[in-house]
Amino acid sequence: MSDVSTLTRPAAEAAPPAVTAPERRDRRGVPPLLSKGIVNGILLAATLWTVLPLTWLVISATKNYADLYQTGGFELARIRLWDNLVHLFTFGDGLYLEWLRNSLLYAGVGAAVSALISVMAGYAFDKFRFPGKERWFGLVLVGVLVPSAVTTVPLYLMASDLGMTNSFWGVFLPGLASPFGVYLGRVFSAAYVPDELLEATRVDGAGELRSFAQVAFPLLRPAFATLFLFGFTGGWNSFFLPLLMLSDHHLYPVSLGIFTWKESLAADSEIFYPLVMTGALVAIVPLVIAFFSLQRYWKAGLTAGAVK
Amino acid sequence: MASTRSGTARRQYGVAALFTAPFFLLFGVFTLAPIGYGGWLSLHREQTDGLGLGGEPQQVFVGLDNFAQALTNTRFLGGFLTVGVYCAVYIPVMVAVAMVLALLLDSAYARAKRFFQLALYLPNIVPGLIAAMIWLYLYTPGLSPVVDLLDSVGVPFSLGSDAGAVGAVANLAIWEHTGYNVIIFFAALQAIPREVIEAATVDGAGGVRVAWSVKAPMIRGAVVIAVLFTVIGAMQLFTEPFILMDAATTINDSWTPSMYIYTLTRSYNLGGAAAASLILTVVLAAASFVVTRFSRKGATP
Numbered sequence: 001m002s003d004v005s006t007l008t009r010p011a012a013e014a015a016p017p018a019v020t021a022p023e024r025r026d027r028r029g030v031p032p033l034l035s036k037g038i039v040n041g042i043l044l045a046a047t048l049w050t051v052l053p054l055t056w057l058v059i060s061a062t063k064n065y066a067d068l069y070q071t072g073g074f075e076l077a078r079i080r081l082w083d084n085l086v087h088l089f090t091f092g093d094g095l096y097l098e099w100l101r102n103s104l105l106y107a108g109v110g111a112a113v114s115a116l117i118s119v120m121a122g123y124a125f126d127k128f129r130f131p132g133k134e135r136w137f138g139l140v141l142v143g144v145l146v147p148s149a150v151t152t153v154p155l156y157l158m159a160s161d162l163g164m165t166n167s168f169w170g171v172f173l174p175g176l177a178s179p180f181g182v183y184l185g186r187v188f189s190a191a192y193v194p195d196e197l198l199e200a201t202r203v204d205g206a207g208e209l210r211s212f213a214q215v216a217f218p219l220l221r222p223a224f225a226t227l228f229l230f231g232f233t234g235g236w237n238s239f240f241l242p243l244l245m246l247s248d249h250h251l252y253p254v255s256l257g258i259f260t261w262k263e264s265l266a267a268d269s270e271i272f273y274p275l276v277m278t279g280a281l282v283a284i285v286p287l288v289i290a291f292f293s294l295q296r297y298w299k300a301g302l303t304a305g306a307v308k
Numbered sequence: 309m310a311s312t313r314s315g316t317a318r319r320q321y322g323v324a325a326l327f328t329a330p331f332f333l334l335f336g337v338f339t340l341a342p343i344g345y346g347g348w349l350s351l352h353r354e355q356t357d358g359l360g361l362g363g364e365p366q367q368v369f370v371g372l373d374n375f376a377q378a379l380t381n382t383r384f385l386g387g388f389l390t391v392g393v394y395c396a397v398y399i400p401v402m403v404a405v406a407m408v409l410a411l412l413l414d415s416a417y418a419r420a421k422r423f424f425q426l427a428l429y430l431p432n433i434v435p436g437l438i439a440a441m442i443w444l445y446l447y448t449p450g451l452s453p454v455v456d457l458l459d460s461v462g463v464p465f466s467l468g469s470d471a472g473a474v475g476a477v478a479n480l481a482i483w484e485h486t487g488y489n490v491i492i493f494f495a496a497l498q499a500i501p502r503e504v505i506e507a508a509t510v511d512g513a514g515g516v517r518v519a520w521s522v523k524a525p526m527i528r529g530a531v532v533i534a535v536l537f538t539v540i541g542a543m544q545l546f547t548e549p550f551i552l553m554d555a556a557t558t559i560n561d562s563w564t565p566s567m568y569i570y571t572l573t574r575s576y577n578l579g580g581a582a583a584a585s586l587i588l589t590v591v592l593a594a595a596s597f598v599v600t601r602f603s604r605k606g607a608t609p
Contacts, residue, residue: 035415035417035515036417036419039412039415039417039418040417040418040419040420042408042409042412043409043412043413043418043424046405046409046424046428046486047424047427047428049483050427050428050430050431050483050486050487051427051430053431053439053442053443053446053483054430054431054434054442056442056445056446057438057442060445068451069451072453073445073446073451073452073453074453117330117331117334118331120327120328120330120331121327121328121330121331121332123327124323124324124327124328125328128320128321128323128324128327129320129324130320130321130324130325131321133324136328136332140331140335143335143339145540145593145596146339146343146589147540147543147544147588147589147592148544149544149565149566149569149585149588149589149592150342150343150346150585150586150588150589151338151339151342151343151346152342152585153346153569153573153578153581153582153585154341154342154343154345154346154349154582154585155338155342156573157345157349157578158341158342158345173334173337173338174338176334176338177331177334177335177338177339179335179339182331208320208323209323209326212327233433236435237435237436237437239435239436239437239547240546240547240566240570243570244570244573255435255437255438258437258438258441259437259551262441262551276441280438280441280442283435283438284433284434284435284438287433287434287435288433291433295426
C-alpha cells in the first residue's frame with residue numbers, strides 16, 4: 001500500500017523530460033471564445049444533471065399527494081411545505097424527531113468517537129516506535145479492504161446471541177473502528193505534526209499524553225474534522241446494518257424510518273407520500289450543514305486519502 | 309527527570325499500546341471476530357432435533373456443503389452475472405465522465421471551479437436510500453420528465469426490462485459517485501508539475517491533445533485507486549436495487565449477491581448466508597487483485 005502515498009510522483013517522473021529549448025516561445029494563439037463556451041457549457045450541463053433531481057425533491061416536498069400526481073415534477077403547485085413539515089414532525093407522536101435524534105447519536109456521536117480513535121491510532125503509528133509496528137499497520141490496511149458484506153451477517157448473529165440485536169449499541173459500536181480513518185490519521189499526522197515540535201515538548205518534560213492533547217491534537221484538528229465528516233456521512237447513510245439489527249421503530253435511524261414509510265405507501269398514499277418526500281428532504285439537511293460548515297476540510301481529506 | 313534512551317523507548321511502547329488499543333479492540337471485536345464467526349457458521353447448518361416444539365436448534369457441522377450449495381445455486385450465480393454486467397456498464401462510463409469533467413475543470417477556460425466542484429460533489433452526500441427513492445420517482449412514467457423526454461426522442465425506457473433495470477441502477481450509481489471521483493482526479497491533475505504541461509504545449513500540442521495524451525495518463529494512479537474502490541463498492545450493490553425492487557419487475561430478492569445474502573439471512577439460513585458472504589469476499593479479493601495487477605502490467609510496458 002506504500003505506493004498509495006507516492007501515487008502521483010512516479011507518474012510525474014515518467015513523463016517526457018522538460019523541454020530543452022533554451023527560451024520558451026509565446027503561448028500559441030489566444031484561446032477562442034468557443035472553447036470557453038464548450039468547456040463551461042459541458043460543466044454546466046453536468047451540474048444540472050447532479051442538481052436537478054435534488055431540486056425535484058425540494059419541489060415535491062412542498063406538495064400534497066394530489067398535486068404530486070397532477071402537476072409536473074418541476075412545476076410548483078400550492079406550496080404546502082409548512083403543512084408537510086408539521087405533519088412530518090407530529091406524525092406518530094413525533095416519531096420522526098426520535099429518528100433524527102437516533103441518527104444524530106449513531107452518526108454524530110459515533111463519528112466524533114471514531115475520529116478521535118482514528119487520530120490517536122494514526123498518530124501513534126506515525127510518531128511512536130514500537131515492535132511490529134509495520135505489521136500492525138499492515139493489518140489496518142487489510143482492514144480497509146474488508147467488505148462490509150462479510151462482517152454484517154455474523155455481527156447480526158453475534159448481537160443476537162448476546163441479546164443485543166434490538167439495541168442502540170448493536171448499531172452504534174460496530175461503526176466505531178475505521179481502518180481507513182487510521183490510515184488517514186497516519187498520513188495527516190506525518191503531514192501536520194512536525195517531529196521537532198514533539199522533541200521539544202519531550203525535552204520540556206511533558207508526558208506523551210499531554211503533548212498529544214496540548215501540542216499535537218490542535219495541529220490535527222483538520223484531520224479530526226475530515227474524519228468526523230466522513231464518519232458522519234457514512235453513519236447517516238448506513239442502511240444494511242440497522243435494517244438487519246433493529247425491529248423497534250423507536251431505535252430506527254432516519255434512513256430506516258423513511259424506508260418503512262416508503263413501504264407503507266401502498267397502504268395510505270395520501271398520508272405517506274408527503275411524509276416520505278418531506279422526510280427525505282429534512283434527512284439531507286444535517287448532511288448539507290455538516291458538509292458546508294466543514295468544507296474547508298473535506299477536499300483535503302478526500303485527496304489525502306486517494307492521491308497524496 | 310531526564311529519562312534514559314531505553315526509558316523513553318519503553319515508555320513509547322506503553323503509550324503506543326494505549327493510543328492504538330481502542331482501535332484494535334473495536335477492530336478485533338467488530339471486524340475480525342465476525343469474520344472468524346462467519347467462517348465457523350459457513351461450515352455449519354442449523355437443525356432442530358426431534359419432532360417436538362421445544363427442541364433447541366443445534367449447529368451441525370456440514371463441511372463445505374453450504375459452499376457447494378451456494379456455488380450450484382443459479383440464483384446466487386445469477387447475482388454475480390447481474391453485478392458483472394452492471395460493473396461493465398457503470399464503471400467505464402463513470403470513470404470516463406469523471407475524467408472528462410476533471411480535465412475540463414483543470415483547463416484554463418473553466419470558470420467558477422469551486423462552484424462546479426461543490427455542485428458536482430453534492431449527490432455524493434445524499435444517502436443511497438434517498439437517492440434511490442428520488443430516481444425511483446424520476447423513472448416512473450407519467451410522473452417523470454426524464455422518461456417522457458426519452459420517449460419523445462424515441463428511446464423508450466422501462467424499469468421492467470433487464471436492460472432497463474441495469475441501466476437504471478447504473479445511472480443512479482453514476483449520479484451518486486461521479487462527483488467524488490471528479491474531485492479526486494482534479495486534485496491529481498493539479499498536482500502535475502506545470503513544467504510538464506508547458507513543455508507539451510511548447511511542443512505544439514493543442515489543449516485537447518495535452519489533456520488526453522499528457523495529463524490523463526499521468527493521473528493513472530488515482531484512476532486505478534478509484535476503479536479499485538468502485539469495484540469493491542459496486543460488487544456489494546444492495547440498497548439501490550433493494551429500493552427499486554417494487555417498481556422493477558425484473559429485480560427480484562436475489563438480483564445481486566448481497567441481496568441473496570440478505571434474503572438467506574432473513575429466512576434464517578445462516579450457514580448459507582455466511583458461506584455466500586465468504587464467496588463474495590473471495591470474488592472481491594480476486595477482482596481487487598486483477599485491477600491492481602492489470603494496472604501495474606500496463607504501467608510498465
